[in-house]
Amino acid sequence: MAKHKGANVVTTAPVEKVHWLERIGASQVLDYKKEDWLAHLKGRGFDIILDCAGWAATADEVDSAAQLLRAGGLFVGTSNFNAMEAAGSKGGCQFKALVPSAASEDLDVLIDWVASGRLEVMNEKVWPFQEAGEAIQTNIARCGKAIICQCAASVAVPCQHAAGGGA
8 A cells, every 4th residue: 555655565474475565565585584674774765664563572672663654654563562652752753553454435436446457456366164163273383364254244345155145
């Protein structure tokens, strides 16, 4: 989504996910298991860092993150809320915790992007609710999203498990 908005997207991931991340728009993918990605990216002056993995949990990690950002840059974490709150503003950068929420306007944009082909939903299978545990474990090992269907509910993706082939 950031790529669609004109961002240069740099990310870290294990080697088995590099191809997938490049396919969905990453300009550069660094293998965090093999490369010192922090040293490699230091001084690049990023505008925004989005940490969905909970990397910046300690004061040292927050200091390192500040070295990756430009003055006035923003570090957004989706976990480690205490670390984000404690950091506040550090090295001229802002550290904020993000708690995602859905707004209908944002969802409308995503629906338009999917319908027009600008955004691809990476999903291999719709899982029946009874197999939710397996779906989550499979999703952890792979890329994409696990769609779990209760089969009695109306969902946008056709569910092969519903009676009569419905959603």
